[in-house]
Structures are given as C-alpha cells and as structure tokens.
Amino acid sequence: MFNGSSTLQSLVKLLPFTFVTLLTNPLTRYYINSEDIRCKCICPPYREVEGQIYKQNVSLKDCNCLHVVDPMPVDGRDVEAYCLRCECKYEERSSGTIKFTIIMYLSILGLLLLYMVYLTLLEPILKRRLFGHSQLIQNYDDVGDQQPFANAHNVLSRSHSRPNMLNKVEHAQQRWRRQVQEQRKSVFDRHVVLS
C-alpha cells in the first residue's frame, strides 16, 4: 500500500483547489441574491411607440411582458398585440463569481509581475552587494562553485544555515530557473521549437 499513501498525500495537496472550485461554482447558485437575476424584455417599435428595453427583478415564472413592461406604453386594446412582439428572457449571473475571478486574476498577475521584477531587477543588485562578503561563505561551501551565478538568495540562506526545507526550496528554484533559461534559449534564441 505504498503507492496508495503517496497518492493520498498528493490528493490532500489538491484538496483546497477542488474545494474552492466546488464551493464557488454550483453552490453560489443556490444563494443567488436578488441583484443577480433579471428579466429583460425587448420590445420593438410598434406604431408610433419607440422600441424599448425593460429590465425587472422578477422570478422566472413572472418573466413575461405583462409583469415586466411597467408603464405600458399602449392602452388596453393594443396590449396583447404589443406584448406579442416583445421578447422576454430570464437571465441570471453570479456577481460573486465575477468579483472573485477578477480579484483572483489580478492578484495572480500582480504576484507574477512582482516576482518577475524581483528576479530581473532586484536580485542582480542584491547579488552584487552580497558577493563582496559572500566570498568567505563560498570558500567552505563548494556547492556555490558549481554554479558561479548562484543567486543571492542561495548565499543568504546558507549563511543563516536554515533547516533543510529552505535549501530544498532553493534547490527547486535553481532547477526551475535553469530550466526556464534552457527553454528561453531554445524558443527565443535558437528558434528550435515553437517558431
């Protein structure tokens, strides 16, 4: 049951995501607030009456011309003929989902931008400043020698001699950056793939 436990572990990792998906989508539909339903009637021009659009906050069963078109522009005799031309549609949306999505999107975009700015602008400066006194650290730490351009973060974390976890993250980050560099080379410089 060795395989099972690793699957379970990864499932637990995924759980928050599934949970959010399940929570935001179908459930919100049961708690739709009155802001999020409308009945929209489009009435085309009729004799001398101009075309009009009516929107009302009514439930699905009341979504018809007689309930929604409020100041009725024609008098009793013509109401039926007028209403026959109108088209009424019941629509609902979830403004909560919209708000959540947009804010979520903007925050992810913001994080990515910040990280990009950090990687391209701040890190080289930090690195330069740290390399001055990081020589000492690198002397007894030969890992740095393999990667002459190891990032400043790496040096920092080693100097604090944090527990293994941070090193692992650093290692993963290093690997990822090498990988992206490789991709960039093949896509943007050598035009080997994806051109």
Next chain:
Amino acid sequence: MSTVPLEMSDFWTKSGFRMREHPGYCNGGFDGLHPPSDDDDMVDIAGATLDFSSTDDVPPLSSGVYEEHQSRAGVNGTGPSSLMDPLEDPVPGLGTYEDFNTIDWVREKSKDRDRHREITKNSRRSTAALLHSISDAFSGWLLMLLVGLMAGALAGGIDIAAHWLTDMKEGICLDGFWFSHEHCCWKSSETTFKDRDRCPQWQTWGELITGTSEGAFSYILNYLIYIVWALFFAFLAVTLVRAFAPYACGSGIPEIKTILSGFIIRGYLGKWTLITKTVTLVLAVSSGLSLGKEGPLVHVACCCANILCHLFTKYRKNEAKRREVLSAAAAVGVSVAFGAPIGGVLFSLEEVSYYFPLKTLWRSFFAALVAAFTLRSINPFGNSRLVLFYVEFHAPWHLVELVPFIFLGIFGGLWGALFIKANIAWCRIRKTTRLGRYPIVEVLAVTAVTALVAYPNSYTRMSGAELISELFNDCSLLDSSQLCGYLQPANISETGIGNSLADRPAGPGLFTALWQLALALLFKMLITVVTFGMKVPSGLFIPSMAVGAIAGRLLGVGMEQLAYYNHDGLIFKGWCTPEADCITPGLYAMVGAAACLGGVTRMTVSLVVIMFELTGGLEYIVPLMAAAMTSKWVADAFGREGIYEAHIRLNGYPFLEPKEEFEHSSLAVDVMRPRRSDPPLAVLTQDSMTVGGVEALVESTRYSGFPVVVSQESPRLVGFVLRRDLLISIDNARKRQDGVVGASLVVFSEHPPAQAPDGPPPLRLRGIMDLSPFTVTDHTPMTSPDIFRKLGLRQFCLVSPRVTRRLLGIITKKDILKHMAQIANRDPDSILFN
C-alpha cells in the same frame, strides 16, 4: 560460452513474452518506488543533460526493495534472479526518456501490462490489495473527472477575465471595477432600444476625464488610451511568457499533436506553463490582437491533465498511459472553448490524437461532459450559454442556396491555403532572419498597428468573439444594430406576428456596415498572418472564423438584396415571394466561418459537429457539410497540409503524419543506417566490452540507443539498449557497487564468461536490455511509415534473412522522416530531433 540458451531465450521473447524484456526494472513492483520529488525531476527538467545529482539524492526505501524482489521472483520464475547483485535495486530514472526523444510505445504498453498483472495477482491475497486494485481500476475515471472540473473552472475564469479586461481598454464600471461593460449595465434601466450598452454606470475613459462623451477631444483621448492599454497588455503578455514559461507562447496544438505521437518535450505541460499560459492568454486576447483563445485552451487543458496525472501512479510512471489522458484533455479543451462536448471528442479523434482506443473515446466523452457542465455552472457570460457566439435560428434554407454555400467553401479553401502559405513564409522569416531576435518589439509593433487601425472601425474594435456573434445574429425586429439597418416597410406593424421578418431593402445603416465590414475583412486577413506565431499565446480559430463570417455575411446580404429586387426572377421565383423571409444572412456567416476554419485546419467532421453544437439547428448540417468539404478539397489542391502540420514541419518535429500517403517503393535497405559511405554501426558486444569502452563509445556518439551483438566478428543481434538506461546504470553502479572500475567487463549475456579470478567483477546489464527488438529483413518494402505508427516503434533493426540474424543496420523514426523529406524534395536535415 554456449549460445544455445541465448537462442532459447530469444525464441521465447519473440513468441510474445514481452514481459521478460526488462527483468529487473520494469515489472509491476518498480512503479511507485520513488517519492514524488524524484518524479518531478523526471518530468519537469528541461535541460537535455542528465542531472544525476538530483536524481539519486533520495535512496529507495527498504520496504520497496523487498517488494521489488518478491515481485521479480514472482514474474520471472526461474529467471536470472540467482545472479542478482546489488545493482539490481531499482535505479531512479531507469526506463524514462531524455528530453526531445521519442517514447517506445511497445515498452510502455508492456510495462503497464506487467503492472496490471501484478496488481490483479496481489488482489487475491488481501483486502487491502483488493481495495488497491479497485482504486487502480477506478483511477482513470477519477482523473477524467478532475481534469474536467479543473479545465472547466479555468476556462470559465479565462472567459470572465478576458471579457472584463477587453472592456477595460474602453472604460470602467463605476459600480464595481470588476464588472465588464455588459455586466455593468446589467441591471440598469437607462439602456435604450437604440443604445443597448450605454448606461451611466459605465464610463469611457474620455468621459471620465473630460466629463462629456461627445466631441473630438473625448474621441481622441479614448483612441489614445485604447492604444496605450493594448500596448500595455501585449507587453505584459510577452514579457511574462519570456520570463516564466517560453513554452507558453503560440497555439500549442502542433506541439500537443507531436507530444501525443510519442515525443517528449519536458516542461511543455508543466505547472509554470499552465499558470503563465492562463494569465497571458487573458492579456493577449484583451490586447485586441487578432487571435483567439480556443487553441491555447486545448494546451491549458492538457497541462491540467498532465499535472493531475502526478496524483495517480498508473499515469505518472507510464508515458503511453499519460498520452491517453492527454488525448482526452484535448477533447476537454475544445469542449470548453466552443461549448461543444461531442465536437471536442471528435476534434481530438480527427485532429490531434495519434493513439485513440475506444476506452479513450469514452473517457474523453465523460471528461468533455464534466468540463462543459462545470463551465455551464460558472455561467461566464451570464446568459446560460457556454460561448459568446451561440446562435439560435431556425429559418429554412432552399436547395438553390447550396450554390452560394459552395462558393463560400471555395473562398474558405482559397483563404486557408493562402493563409498557410503566407503564415509559414512569415514564420520562416522570423525563424531565420533578424526579426526573430526582437520578439518583444515585434509583438509591440503588431499590437500598435492593430490598435491604430482597429479602433476607428467598430467591427474591428470589438473582440473577435463579439464580432462573430454579431455576424451570426439574424436581424429580427428586436435588433437595432447597424448591421440590421434595413428600410422599414410602412405597413410593418400591421403584417405578421412574431419577429421574423420578410426580406427588406437595405438602408443607409446597412450600407455603412457593409463597407466597414469589407475593410474589416481586408484588415483581418492581413493582420492574422503576422499575428499567428508571435511569442504570445495565440489561437487561430476565432480569427479565421471571423474572416469567414464577414465574407459570409457580405455574400448573405448581397443574396438577400438580389432576392428582394428580383423576387420574380428566374431563380427566386417560387420560393422568394415578396412577403417571405427567404434568405438568412446569419446562416451565410456561419457557413462562411465553417468554410474558413475548415480551409485553415482541414477539419471536416469535427468542424461540422462543433458548428452544429453552436447553433443547435439540425437543418443546417447539409450546408455546413457542403462548405466544409468544398473548402477542404480546394485547400488540399494547393497543399495537403493543414496549418498545424505545416507548423510541425517548419519546426522539424518528428511527427509521422497519418493523413499522408507514402507512395514511393523503397526497401528497408535503402533507408537504413549506416549507408555505404558511413562508418560502421556503433554496437555493443554482449560480453567483451569494458565499462570504460562502453563509456567511450557512448560519449563519442549521439545515438539514443545501441544494438547489442554477440561479438564484433559475428554480429548477431542479441538485444537493444537505450543510451539513457545505459548511462544511468553505469553511473549508478560506479557509485553503489564495489569494484566496478573502468576495466570491469560489461556483460549482457545471461552467464558471464569465465575470467581471471583477480580481475574486477563484471557489471551485469542484461536487465536493461530489450531482448526482443523489433527486427525486419533487409528486403522488407517500406511501403508506408505505418510500421512505426501502428506498432508505436521508435526504431527497428535490420537483420539478414538467414537463421544467423546478422545485424545489418538500423532504421529509426527519424530516418524514415528524413527519407520522406528527401523523396518530397525537402531538406532532410530539417528534421531536428531524434
């Protein structure tokens, strides 16, 4: 050493015992022995170099080793287990592939079969194992469910965000900045029949700054701000792609096709690609560039599937099984892009998949369904539809109208062929000249031109999907758009009930719309050629559909006016009475869109089904089929490749096109390597090479596999070893096994040869050797490359037809591709990877 046992074992493996080919490593117990971190290495590392330091830092657990031994004994019976040495612990990374390599489907399939057999056998022993076997059997469907949920949720998010960001270029909602223009005016009762989308809550930038929506100053301000936003979004998109995931650019379908055919591109379907592609896709679509989100959504769905595959051992460890899931994910992508689950499944079957068994068909169907349901429950457009341009009309069509539909098909085919030629030429310029060195400048320049030209024309200013939805729309009394600017007959209010209208003469509004549309058509045709293939996520479906829809609408309106003014003419007599609604321009737009999309991608069945699912009108199947088929014929006359195949060839991916026929009559001996002038084949011998010799051979060549022969003097084929397996095993042995030095013998035979007692112990590598490489004789006709495709082979060896099985040469997939390129008078060196 006697050769009889060798022949015996060859005989047995040839007769179907593929499970014996990797006795130590590739049977069931091997799977799942490595912690996930190790797997991440294997999947996500992009560099083609072998990173030993990162693969062996986690030693296998002792319990796993025990299980491994047990299973070995079980499967192999009296196999060579008595000869087992410490090396035969599972070596991390064995049985995986290097970047930019082709997988061996046969090996993967047999690996899965062994694994399955193991689980079934164990399940009779204990309840826990039984539960494990049940969960294993169920995991495929569970994975499909998760893929559907995740891809559907992401597609919903992309729809909402792109809609909002597109409107952001024009103005902002004062009620809440997160509302798009449409949702801003959702509740407003100030909208009028003429100006449907104008409400006080929504303020254009000019209005916000100058306080008035009229006047030249406000217009110019809006114009400028539109361009600035467009440039800003495009800049963000291209820099993010460049910084985080260069693989996220482009449409992704050519690469997905190649990956599904067995190619490995590490990191192409990884987490960073997923995040970057999702985020930048929204930016690219919102920047107003002439591109769509449909193709990239297929890529996004495949990324989801690949990431979720990590949760299930069955799929994590097996490249062939994972490709089945990816096939289904491609279906999911189209399902959410067009709200067409069945069309998605057919798209996967017709256009992208390579290996598509019935089981995958059912799973794709299920996943597409789940995804469509998820998207529907998010309701991104607030109208309970899955796509923006869903249409609903049921006007009948007349048989005579097939003639203009076929004309649209011809137009679509011509446009498709022309587009492919022009786009490939442009991409080749980008690939080879200095243009390719300035991707960011290129994106910004194209965006600037697009925004500058697009803004004044309302049909190019709106997004592609909105344009299509407007063109598909049939003009009823309820519509007040410019496109419906017909002259109203005086007696309209008295005649007819309901909103369908008889044909009417065109009014000034319609004439304005028509010339604007004509300009838009020209502009879209030109700008799409340079847009597709830039370094931002860019899909092709929407732009080509837009081109077709404009052309179709123009033709439709023309037909309508023709019918109106000649209703008693020869053709229209009988079905176009003055009061009848006999021509529906929206239908022409739809047929035109299908024709152009068909011309560019060469889809037929899936295209018609997608369009049918978009409209829900069964009666339009025949016009759509006629147009799609004509367009394919016309386009095929100019070149048999669709845009995706053309891009695959441009990049030189090793992809065997299943649609292509191979008519040349060549023999295997003409295709094989080495040629007469080449140096002899690099081979390993079964028991006379040293570790140092093997390493030198591997270092001096770039082949990804080596045949093993009995000896240099009698080159009889024994087996086949992959380069990566060989390197990993030797490296591992040097680290863990005592006494393995450069002078140690490498032994592939079952029994090591007698040797001096004081020499170093031999290194036994029989376990990593494929004992039954696929062999053919030298006079086998190469009538089709199907032998590679149908059997899923990577390479096969040529032997002399006698009993001696003397090794003559080797043919790889790449050799076949080169050979085909040579026959077609193309440069054989354009095939890049092996």
